[in-house]
Amino acid sequence: xxxxxxxxxxxxxxxxxxxxxxxxxxxxxxxxxxxxxxxxxxxxxxxxxxxxxxxxxxxxxxxxxxxxxxxxxxxxxxxxxxxxxxxxxxxxxxxxxxxxxxxxxxxxxxxxxxxxxxxxxxxxxxxxxxxxxxxxxxxxxxxxxxxxxxxxxxxxxxxxxxxxxxxxxxxxxxxxxxxxxxxxxxxxxxxxxxxxxxxxxxxxxxxxxxxxxxxxxxxxxxxxxxxxxxxxxxxxxxxxxxxxxxxxxxxxxxxxxxxxxxxxxxxxxxxxxxxxxxxxxxxxxxxxxxxxxxxxxxxxxxxxxxxxxxxxxxxxxxxxxxxxxxxxxxxxxxxxxxxxxxxxxxxxxxxxxxxxxxxxxxxxxxxxxxxxxxxxxxxxxxxxxxxxxxxxxxxxxxxxxxxxxxxxxxxxxxxxxxxxxxxxxxxxxxxxxxxxxxxxxxxxxxxxxxxxxxxxxxxxxxxxxxxxxxxxxxxxxxxxxxxxxxxxxxxxxxxxxxxxxxxxxxxxxxxxxxxxxxxxxxxxxxxxx
Amino acid sequence: xxxxxxxxxxxxxxxxxxxxxxxxxxxxxxxxxxxxxxxxxxxxxxxxxxxxxxxxxxxxxxxxxxxxxxxxxxxxxxxxxxxxxxxxxxxxxxxxxxxxxxxxxxxxxxxxxxxxxxxxxxxxxxxxxxxxxxxxxxxxxxxxxxxxxxxxxxxxxxxxxxxxxxxxxxxxxxxxxxxxxxxxxxxxxxxxxxxxxxxxxxxxxxxxxxxxxxxxxxxxxxxxxxxxxxxxxxxxxxxxxxxxxxxxxxxxxxxxxxxxxxxxxxxxxxxxxxxxxxxxxxxxxxxxxxxxxxxxxxxxxxxxxxxxxxxxxxxxxxxxxxxxxxxxxxxxxxxxxxxxxxxxx
Ligand SMILES: [Zn+2]
Ligand SMILES: [Zn+2]
Numbered sequence: 001x002x003x004x005x006x007x008x009x010x011x012x013x014x015x016x017x018x019x020x021x022x023x024x025x026x027x028x029x030x031x032x033x034x035x036x037x038x039x040x041x042x043x044x045x046x047x048x049x050x051x052x053x054x055x056x057x058x059x060x061x062x063x064x065x066x067x068x069x070x071x072x073x074x075x076x077x078x079x080x081x082x083x084x085x086x087x088x089x090x091x092x093x094x095x096x097x098x099x100x101x102x103x104x105x106x107x108x109x110x111x112x113x114x115x116x117x118x119x120x121x122x123x124x125x126x127x128x129x130x131x132x133x134x135x136x137x138x139x140x141x142x143x144x145x146x147x148x149x150x151x152x153x154x155x156x157x158x159x160x161x162x163x164x165x166x167x168x169x170x171x172x173x174x175x176x177x178x179x180x181x182x183x184x185x186x187x188x189x190x191x192x193x194x195x196x197x198x199x200x201x202x203x204x205x206x207x208x209x210x211x212x213x214x215x216x217x218x219x220x221x222x223x224x225x226x227x228x229x230x231x232x233x234x235x236x237x238x239x240x241x242x243x244x245x246x247x248x249x250x251x252x253x254x255x256x257x258x259x260x261x262x263x264x265x266x267x268x269x270x271x272x273x274x275x276x277x278x279x280x281x282x283x284x285x286x287x288x289x290x291x292x293x294x295x296x297x298x299x300x301x302x303x304x305x306x307x308x309x310x311x312x313x314x315x316x317x318x319x320x321x322x323x324x325x326x327x328x329x330x331x332x333x334x335x336x337x338x339x340x341x342x343x344x345x346x347x348x349x350x351x352x353x354x355x356x357x358x359x360x361x362x363x364x365x366x367x368x369x370x371x372x373x374x375x376x377x378x379x380x381x382x383x384x385x386x387x388x389x390x391x392x393x394x395x396x397x398x399x400x401x402x403x404x405x406x407x408x409x410x411x412x413x414x415x416x417x418x419x420x421x422x423x424x425x426x427x428x429x430x431x432x433x434x435x436x437x438x439x440x441x442x443x444x445x446x447x448x449x450x451x452x453x454x455x456x457x458x459x460x461x462x463x464x465x466x467x468x469x470x471x472x473x474x475x476x477x478x479x480x481x482x483x484x485x486x487x488x489x490x491x492x493x494x495x496x497x498x499x500x501x502x503x504x505x506x507x508x509x510x511x512x513x514x515x516x517x518x519x520x521x522x523x524x525x526x527x528x529x
Numbered sequence: 530x531x532x533x534x535x536x537x538x539x540x541x542x543x544x545x546x547x548x549x550x551x552x553x554x555x556x557x558x559x560x561x562x563x564x565x566x567x568x569x570x571x572x573x574x575x576x577x578x579x580x581x582x583x584x585x586x587x588x589x590x591x592x593x594x595x596x597x598x599x600x601x602x603x604x605x606x607x608x609x610x611x612x613x614x615x616x617x618x619x620x621x622x623x624x625x626x627x628x629x630x631x632x633x634x635x636x637x638x639x640x641x642x643x644x645x646x647x648x649x650x651x652x653x654x655x656x657x658x659x660x661x662x663x664x665x666x667x668x669x670x671x672x673x674x675x676x677x678x679x680x681x682x683x684x685x686x687x688x689x690x691x692x693x694x695x696x697x698x699x700x701x702x703x704x705x706x707x708x709x710x711x712x713x714x715x716x717x718x719x720x721x722x723x724x725x726x727x728x729x730x731x732x733x734x735x736x737x738x739x740x741x742x743x744x745x746x747x748x749x750x751x752x753x754x755x756x757x758x759x760x761x762x763x764x765x766x767x768x769x770x771x772x773x774x775x776x777x778x779x780x781x782x783x784x785x786x787x788x789x790x791x792x793x794x795x796x797x798x799x800x801x802x803x804x805x806x807x808x809x810x811x812x813x814x815x816x817x818x819x820x821x822x823x824x825x826x827x828x829x830x831x832x833x834x835x836x837x838x839x840x841x842x843x844x845x846x847x848x849x850x851x852x853x854x855x856x857x858x859x860x861x862x863x864x865x866x867x868x869x870x871x872x873x874x
Contacts, residue, residue: 013792013798013800071668072668074667075669078830079788079790080788081790084789085669088670088671092671421788421790421794422790422791
């Protein structure tokens with residue numbers, strides 16, 4: 001695994017795109033086909049399943065290191081990563097043989113069906129054969145948490161260069177439901193038949209946030225739609241079967257069984273891009289309703305009734321088996337509209353309506369009121385644009401409505417992870433309720449490094465109590481917290497939970513008695529929950 | 530049991546000799562373990578340090594008078610018998626042994642037990658009570674032998690040279706910088722130094738220490754002449770100062786580079802794990818070798834390390850000090866164990 005560890009270290013340490021691609025190329029040129037295949041799989045989130053609980057790993061690591069468990073637990077928050085903590089506390093390996101990546105993945109895969117004693121033996125033996133970085137990677141594979149600082153795009157670019165093929169075509173080949181156990185490197189990367197896998201989606205086209213609407217030119221060049229707060233999905237009907245893919249390249253077909261009805265009506269060779277939304281009586285429900293369905297592999301009947309979904313369709317990528325992504329959006333939308341028009345109206349699919357783009361002012365107005373219909377703002381798409389792959393600037397823009405905000409006081413602070421392990425960056429915030437402070441959210445982004453540094457030194461001097469890594473601090477500093485949504489949550493003391501909370505501003509001008517109250521939050525919940 | 534040394538809000542105090550060790554408050558008489566700025570501070574009535582530590586201290590503290598002793602030479606101060614013993618941390622660094630009526634305490638300042646081939650090697654001193662640092666007092670910190678790290682640096686330097694890049698290595702001005710230039714393979718290319726490091730080099734060379742040839746970087750230095758150089762500078766010089774060397778690879782040398790998170794925060798391409806402080810293994814063996822039963826734990830992971838020592842049967846205590854946060858590695862420490870930042874005990 002030495003070569004893979006070298007690759008990982010380089011990717012981890014350099015921020016330069018060229019160095020990353022060079023490191024990937026070096027690996028691809030030297031590795032065996034099966035190591036290459038596993039590398040592509042790992043870097044695209046196709047990880048082996050977690051083979052053992054982290055509780056057991058901690059115990060075994062402490063035992064092998066000859067330290068009590070409490071000492072191990074003290075080290076963990078300092079390092080900020082379990083796999084790394086284990087790699088560091090273990091005594092040096094007594095033997096080192098350089099087995100390939102595939103060997104260690106097979107080892108991980110072999111663990112799951114074993115008895116606990118046998119698992120322990122395999123893992124302790126592995127730890128004794130790996131150096132610190134290799135152990136770290138092995139532990140990441142064990143805990144199912146493998147992540148690396150490189151985009152799939154760069155992996156694809158390096159691989160395209162090594163195998164001398166077009167990057168976009170390779171991107172398409174690498175999508176779909178393959179695993180290294182179900183395909184060979186040759187079949188996946190070298191063979192020229194992406195249609196071999198009928199479930200294969202197209203790379204999603206992703207929009208950028210727009211900074212300056214004035215740069216977009218005449219409004220007549222644009223198609224405006226409401227930006228829905230659902231799950232981006234690609235619905236595929238090929239060879240009599242249907243598949244639903246998320247943007248994260250996750251197959252969601254079984255989670256949303258209502259789309260099975262579409263199979264009988266969509267012609268073979270149809271691929272629709274859209275948003276899966278909870279939807280009832282002609283109106284979208286809030287994201288909170290949809291959230292009940294996310295993460296469930298199977299759906300009970302009751303939930304199908306309480307949280308029905310539809311696909312808000314906004315683009316057509318394949319039509320009668322032909323890839324039409326090169327056609328302009330106006331044409332694709334036209335085809336999509338006539339397709340949906342001819343479907344029975346009770347099917348769970350609808351055309352995402354265009355917001356009339358008569359002037360930028362009318363669009364600005366529509367954006368302002370988007371939240372009232374549970375939308376996040378507007379999507380602006382150039383009518384003449386092809387459907388590109390990935391996040392490309394110029395033709396697709398999101399124009400989001402301003403977030404909801406509330407002023408709150410920091411009451412707990414905790415050190416960040418990784419790059420921010422030296423700073424207190426994770427805060428818990430409270431609002432007032434009578435004379436009490438009620439915690440209601442955590443946030444850990446939105447401030448500058450300089451601000452985090454300043455608060456870190458303040459926290460150290462104003463700690464009231466410590467609970468493990470968490471410090472209770474004097475309630476003094478007020479922050480404006482921005483968030484995208486709010487929902488009722490009986491699990492929390494405040495009774496509410498926020499979506500995407502972050503710190504918008506450090507309100508050094510605001511005294512503690514001017515922060516918002518729990519009643520303010522409850523009012524927001526009534527309005528937007 | 531009588532207390533040979535006590536812990537006050539000005540520093541470690543010896544009532545029998547009426548002196549302080551590494552004080553941070555203004556005092557009449559200060560005994561100094563070594564020249565790092567958190568241990569040797571300005572404004573004391575008088576100073577006593579080893580002969581080898583004095584020149585750098587003089588340079589840093591300016592116009593003060595420093596009395597010196599040789600290692601292992603005994604000085605009588607009041608009712609206390611005092612001697613200095615090598616701490617292996619940086620050249621001239623010492624553990625201070627204080628004996629009063631047969632009771633022996635040792636204040637070790639900062640130390641490492643590895644011989645870096647450059648500082649006077651650490652010598653264990655038997656005592657009843659031992660005051661130890663705990664900068665790297667967690668079992669996640671275990672150093673590789675110096676030669677392994679030196680080989681890593683040589684490999685990195687050689688590769689950079691092949692690519693026509695300068696090798697910029699961040700290290701602290703007193704100790705680490707000189708240790709690095711001494712252990713790398715100077716035949717690979719010229720070694721250039723930042724002025725703050727070269728000033729220290731001049732002093733150390735003048736007192737007879739051997740260092741490889743180095744070139745002081747000034748405004749007039751023609752950088753084109755040294756395309757394959759190893760440039761050693763304090764981490765604060767990364768940025769505009771280092772930019773002028775053109776194509777380059779940047780690296781840090783510090784014990785904290787053992788942590789991926791810190792390494793990433795530093796945004797250097799390479800992190801070399803090397804420290805002038807004892808690692809977990811060294812701390813434990815050094816403490817065991819003193820034979821002391823009472824252990825006082827200063828700057829670092831004080832509470833965790835103290836709890837560990839108690840588990841091992843020591844009579845161990847946390848001591849609040851103002852040490853740490855100096856140029857010797859401390860500034861990169863993850864902020865988890867700073868409960869001793871408050872008032873002294
Ligand atoms: Zn020091
Ligand atoms: Zn120190």
